[in-house]
Amino acid sequence: MDRGMNQNSGEMYVRRVKIAGMGRALADKKICFGNQKRYRLSQGQTLLDLAQRAGEQALQAAGMDIRDIDCLVCGMGTPLQAIPCNAALVHERIAKGLSIPAVDINTTCTSFISAVDIMSCLVEIGRYQRVLILSGDTASAALNPNQKESYELFSDGAAACVLVKASEKEASSILYSSQRTWSEGAHDTEIRGGGGLEPAFDLREENREDYYFDMKGTRILKLCARKLPGFVEEALAKTGVSREEIHLVIPHQASRALDLIMPRLGFSKGTYADYVSEYGNMVSASVPFVMGKVIDEGRVHRGDLLMLMGTAAGLTTNLMFLRF
Amino acid sequence: MDRGMNQNSGEMYVRRVKIAGMGRALADKKICFGNQKRYRLSQGQTLLDLAQRAGEQALQAAGMDIRDIDCLVCGMGTPLQAIPCNAALVHERIAKGLSIPAVDINTTCTSFISAVDIMSCLVEIGRYQRVLILSGDTASAALNPNQKESYELFSDGAAACVLVKASEKEASSILYSSQRTWSEGAHDTEIRGGGGLEPAFDLREENREDYYFDMKGTRILKLCARKLPGFVEEALAKTGVSREEIHLVIPHQASRALDLIMPRLGFSKGTYADYVSEYGNMVSASVPFVMGKVIDEGRVHRGDLLMLMGTAAGLTTNLMFLRF
Numbered sequence: 001m002d003r004g005m006n007q008n009s010g011e012m013y014v015r016r017v018k019i020a021g022m023g024r025a026l027a028d029k030k031i032c033f034g035n036q037k038r039y040r041l042s043q044g045q046t047l048l049d050l051a052q053r054a055g056e057q058a059l060q061a062a063g064m065d066i067r068d069i070d071c072l073v074c075g076m077g078t079p080l081q082a083i084p085c086n087a088a089l090v091h092e093r094i095a096k097g098l099s100i101p102a103v104d105i106n107t108t109c110t111s112f113i114s115a116v117d118i119m120s121c122l123v124e125i126g127r128y129q130r131v132l133i134l135s136g137d138t139a140s141a142a143l144n145p146n147q148k149e150s151y152e153l154f155s156d157g158a159a160a161c162v163l164v165k166a167s168e169k170e171a172s173s174i175l176y177s178s179q180r181t182w183s184e185g186a187h188d189t190e191i192r193g194g195g196g197l198e199p200a201f202d203l204r205e206e207n208r209e210d211y212y213f214d215m216k217g218t219r220i221l222k223l224c225a226r227k228l229p230g231f232v233e234e235a236l237a238k239t240g241v242s243r244e245e246i247h248l249v250i251p252h253q254a255s256r257a258l259d260l261i262m263p264r265l266g267f268s269k270g271t272y273a274d275y276v277s278e279y280g281n282m283v284s285a286s287v288p289f290v291m292g293k294v295i296d297e298g299r300v301h302r303g304d305l306l307m308l309m310g311t312a313a314g315l316t317t318n319l320m321f322l323r324f
Numbered sequence: 325m326d327r328g329m330n331q332n333s334g335e336m337y338v339r340r341v342k343i344a345g346m347g348r349a350l351a352d353k354k355i356c357f358g359n360q361k362r363y364r365l366s367q368g369q370t371l372l373d374l375a376q377r378a379g380e381q382a383l384q385a386a387g388m389d390i391r392d393i394d395c396l397v398c399g400m401g402t403p404l405q406a407i408p409c410n411a412a413l414v415h416e417r418i419a420k421g422l423s424i425p426a427v428d429i430n431t432t433c434t435s436f437i438s439a440v441d442i443m444s445c446l447v448e449i450g451r452y453q454r455v456l457i458l459s460g461d462t463a464s465a466a467l468n469p470n471q472k473e474s475y476e477l478f479s480d481g482a483a484a485c486v487l488v489k490a491s492e493k494e495a496s497s498i499l500y501s502s503q504r505t506w507s508e509g510a511h512d513t514e515i516r517g518g519g520g521l522e523p524a525f526d527l528r529e530e531n532r533e534d535y536y537f538d539m540k541g542t543r544i545l546k547l548c549a550r551k552l553p554g555f556v557e558e559a560l561a562k563t564g565v566s567r568e569e570i571h572l573v574i575p576h577q578a579s580r581a582l583d584l585i586m587p588r589l590g591f592s593k594g595t596y597a598d599y600v601s602e603y604g605n606m607v608s609a610s611v612p613f614v615m616g617k618v619i620d621e622g623r624v625h626r627g628d629l630l631m632l633m634g635t636a637a638g639l640t641t642n643l644m645f646l647r648f
Binding site: 009010011013046047048070072077078079080082083084085087088089091092095096097099101102103104105106107108114118121122124125126128137138141142179180182183184189192193194195196197198199200201203213227312314316 | 371394407411415421424425430432452462515525638
């Protein structure tokens with residue numbers, strides 16, 4: 001067991017919250033790599049267009065108006081601009097003229113789970129009542145044509161949800177949420193350039209690769225193989241939840257290695273949502289996009305127990321038991 | 325009163341939390357513009373060096389070791405890299421080998437107040453027990469030599485605090501916290517380039533200005549003059565706190581206009597901490613840096629009521645009543 005692993009009994013803190021509505025939006029340009037479908041922003045389209053569409057759809061599904069929302073959170077993995085935060089730019093699209101607070105919560109690919117984890121605590125105690133969480137990234141802005149593995153993996157998309165307090169009569173809740181970061185993997189998934197450490201101004205032909213997304217697939221897989229089984233077993237043991245009770249696992253659509261990893265975690269084909277061939281890895285949008293999709297398709301109903309999980313650059317892992 | 329302003333009664337939710345220790349670090353290179361002292365990273369120095377120093381100092385002041393911490397939060401306003409999040413990179417410096425979760429919370433200049441606001445709720449309910457919050461930005465990475473107003477304003481620095489649950493006997497608490505975002509100011513303070521909307525690869529001589537920090541000082545001042553008085557009055561009215569009860573106001577060290585703004589908010593010279601001449605604007609580090617300084621200098625003691633406040637790109641405003 002990892003050092004520090006037992007420190008956090010707060011993972012078991014139950015929050016009586018509900019996903020009141022979800023929305024999602026896909027980039028317009030469809031491309032295929034063999035049987036793998038991917039979506040990229042078309043000329044003139046930006047992630048803000050997708051976030052706006054996903055956000056408005058989530059509000060509509062929740063039967064709400066933006067005026068009902070008292071906090072707007074972007075759980076996104078990459079900045080739209082260096083300043084201001086993404087949530088302020090999304091605010092401009094969907095909440096201009098209102099004073100709803102806007103804040104970013106970022107753990108890269110698992111930002112959505114982290115944002116739900118964190119904000120559910122604030123909803124539970126009433127710090128906020130109705131939170132709109134938006135995820136999505138412009139993966140296509142930094143893909144390296146020379147790194148086939150990642151170049152052919154990602155899609156641009158956005159997804160959103162409205163998080164509210166559940167009523168006494170509703171079963172909806174978060175039973176458990178856990179996050180861990182193992183920074184020995186901090187450089188296994190990265191875009192080194194573009195931030196304060198290696199500003200845009202330093203871009204030269206010689207260091208061009210630093211500004212591209214860089215994924216060391218084999219290293220990540222090895223670290224995941226070492227860390228994930230214990231992380232999952234601990235969640236099951238602490239909560240007493242059995243794999244059979246889980247209606248559906250919604251993993252981050254990290255890569256086609258999903259079919260290698262999930263069985264090693266004790267989840268056989270069909271017990272987890274796998275849309276890698278259909279959409280690829282949508283960075284922070286992957287988990288909420290797939291979640292919204294399985295709900296809309298009727299694969300998930302109110303009261304069903306879901307397990308959201310994923311790995312992110314960091315290396316960060318998140319796991320959440322959510323009764324929808 | 326702004327639309328939506330009354331929605332959030334959760335601002336009054338009292339959290340019995342305590343700042344157990346603080347730390348701060350200044351960049352090595354000192355420069356002066358007239359009587360204004362500024363600090364910038366020296367050759368080879370990075371914000372991670374400063375964050376590490378500030379974090380270690382905060383832990384020491386709290387009498388803790390990094391192993392005592394169960395969540396590491398970067399409340400920073402700008403990315404160090406596009407991926408992973410800043411907290412994962414700081415984790416690598418001070419928590420490598422441990423599995424402490426790392427997450428970024430970002431509202432630009434007021435990120436520290438937002439991070440304390442949000443994480444105090446998680447500490448209050450026990451989701452986490454001891455949170456290390458680090459702030460700081462590499463302002464010097466994007467300053468425009470042609471925009472004197474901002475070029476001569478900023479310093480590079482970092483600051484950190486350890487946030488824990490207060491015991492029954494302690495007076496330490498957060499009495500009130502409020503955040504608002506008015507996105508009509510979304511483009512008054514920005515770095516348009518470097519993120520997903522205008523990637524580093526698109527930098528040309530013609531759009532070079534887009535990658536620099538850009539501040540529309542007069543517009544910001546006008547928006548602040550319109551929004552801040554009501555924001556402050558509302559906090560005082562809701563809590564029943566009088567200006568006289570506030571031991572010290574710790575404002576974001578936004579600019580030399582502090583001496584214009586604060587009196588208009590009813591705070592006369594001497595009732596608020598003003599270190600603009602000494603350090604300038606340190607983006608997200610400003611509030612915690614100044615807070616750590618006044619504590620170390622004996623200007624603030626346990627039990628004193630502080631008002632933290634600031635404006636950030638967004639335009640976002642934060643206000644917090646914190647009994648130290």
